[in-house]
Amino acid sequence: MEDLNELDELIQGNTAEEKLQSAKEIITGMEKDIFKLRAELKRNENSMKKLQEAVSASAQNQNNTSSAFLLPSEFKKSWEILIMENILDLFTPFLSSQIDFVILSQTLVKQIISYVDKEINCKVSAFLSLLGLNESNSDKIRKYSLKMFQDNYLTAFPCPPASKIANIFLGIVSRNVYNKAKALVETSDFENFVNNMHKLSVHMLLNDPPLDVKIPQEIEYIKIIKPDDYYYIDGFPVGNPEAILVLPCVMKGNHIYAGTKPSVLVLPEDFNKNPSPIINKKSMIEEQRSADPCVRHQSSLILNKYSEDLDSYPPLQRRKxxxxxxxxxxxxxxxxxxxxxxxxxxxxxxxxxxxxxxxxxxxxxxxxxxxxxxxxxxxxxxxxxxxxxxxxxxxxxxxxxxxxxxxxxxxxx
Structure with missing residues (x-):
């Protein structure tokens, strides 16, 4: 009864129509208040979720606080220099052939990251051998030694000679671009790129959790919709141009790390996607049918030169x-x-x-x-x-x- 009396006091009007109109206005106002409360509740829930993620991230990154280790902002700056300057300086001769540019740059980055990963595994294996443990304990040893690796990564993982990376790189490039690639590895730009990429690779693999550059298996084309979402190695985004992906952004799990962006080359309007300038697969297949075993093996290496676990032992050299x-x-x-x-x-x-x-x-x-x-x-x-x-x-x-x-x-x- 008291609630009804309070409601009667809120409703104003002398006639029934006026009271009905007043009641509708009161209900509309209450619905707006409820909507505002729900929106505020949603914002509070999102804020709590972000705080929980921050607490979880700080717990995961407790091993990333070494004074010698790069901060996320420092990593981002070094990554941008690598993308915007080092890659362009090194692979400038291939700017007219965008597919060659992409394949060679991706191949070199993958080889350096793979080399660093092998170095870390060798250090972990040395610890296992010293302690008399088997390989099943490698993950534990790697986790326990992570802080020590971060504090001493410059001395524990020095940059290898550029000639060592060059030999690995030249061993898998296509014969169509071998001469140009050989000229690249003899320049100071190649040594500079190897030094910077090696340092970033050590940071990526020693990070907790490790960072990753998910390089696609095939050439990837992108339609530029939001120009601010990419690094442009060459070309300017006028309108909504099509671009070719050079390197994707650095990922930490399922999230982008430190605000890095994918790097692309803006393609000209007359760009022809097929056939690839680096190799014509149809002609290579015809060549394999008539070639001797050695040539067939070399051709298969060229067709799959960017895939991993290649057979490095060609068959017997048998010529005419x-x-x-x-x-x-x-x-x-x-x-x-x-x-x-x-x-x-x-x-x-x-x-x-x-x-x-x-x-x-x-x-x-x-x-x-x-x-x-x-x-x-x-x-x-x-x-x-x-x-x-x-x-x-x-x-x-x-x-x-x-x-x-x-x-x-x-x-x-």
Whole structure:
């Protein structure tokens, strides 16, 4: 009853219509107040969530407070210098070929990060050996030694000679750009890039949790919608241009670290995505079908030169000169070499169909001559097919015969 009396006091008006209108206004005002309270509650919940994340991050980063270790702001500044200056200075000769630029820069970055990771694993393995522990304890040892690694990372993980990274880099680049790449590794810009990237890689892998640059497996094209979201190595974003991704941003788990951005090259309007300037896969496949085992292996390396765990042991070097010896079929009938035998069989199989339209004469036991064009054509086709099959089998048998010398050659087959 008291609530109803209070409600009657709030409602103003002499007539029923005026009281109804007053009640509607009161209800509308209360709904607005409820909406404001809900919005404020949502803001408070978000604030509490951010505080919880900050507390969790401070707990995770308690090992990242070394005085010698880079702060996030210092890392971001060094990363921007690497992206905006060092990469551009080093790979300037490839600016006209954007795909070459991207592949080479990504390959070099991946190799340096991989090299640093191997260095850290070697240090951890040394600790395990010293303590007499097995590999199952490597994660624990790495966690316990993390603070010590951070305090002494400049002495524990010195930058390797640029020539060492250069040899690794040149060992996996395409033969189409090998000469240009070889000229790059001999410059001071290459040494400067290796030094800076090595230092950043040590910071990334010793961070708790580790930082990561998730380089895509294939070329990635981006439509620029928000220009402020990218680093531009070359070109200016006019309108909504298309760009090619060089390096993605540095990630800490599922979050962007220290406000880093993806780096891109703005593409010209007449840019052709296909075929790739660095290699034409269709022509390479045709080449593999006709090449010897060594060439096929080298071609497969070029097609997959940016993938990991490549086979670094090519098959036996077998060239045409190895077959054209003095003891070939042209010299000794009883000891033909594989190359001459194959060529002879294929040539014979090629010539026989040309005589299919002629009149074929077969000699029978009675020494009489029988003319049989249809039967001769059938014999010709069968003989041609058998000769071709024999040539293929001879090529395969000759190749398998060397498997005790070169097992990898058999894998190529």
């Amino acid at each position: 000169e190895d077959f054209t010896k003095k003891d070939c079929l042209l010299c000794k009938i009883n000891s033909p070499c594989a190359y001459c035998s194959k060529v002879t069989l294929l040539a014979l199989a090629k010539r026989i169909p040309n005589s299919a339209n002629q009149r074929h004469i077969a000699r029978v036991q009675s020494n009489s001559l029988v003319e049989s064009p249809a039967k001769g054509k059938y014999i010709t086709n069968a003989l041609s097919r058998r000769l071709s099959e024999a040539a293929k089998k001879m090529d395969k048998k000759t190749f398998i015969k060397n498997k005790h010398i070169d097992k990898e050659a058999c894998k190529v087959m």
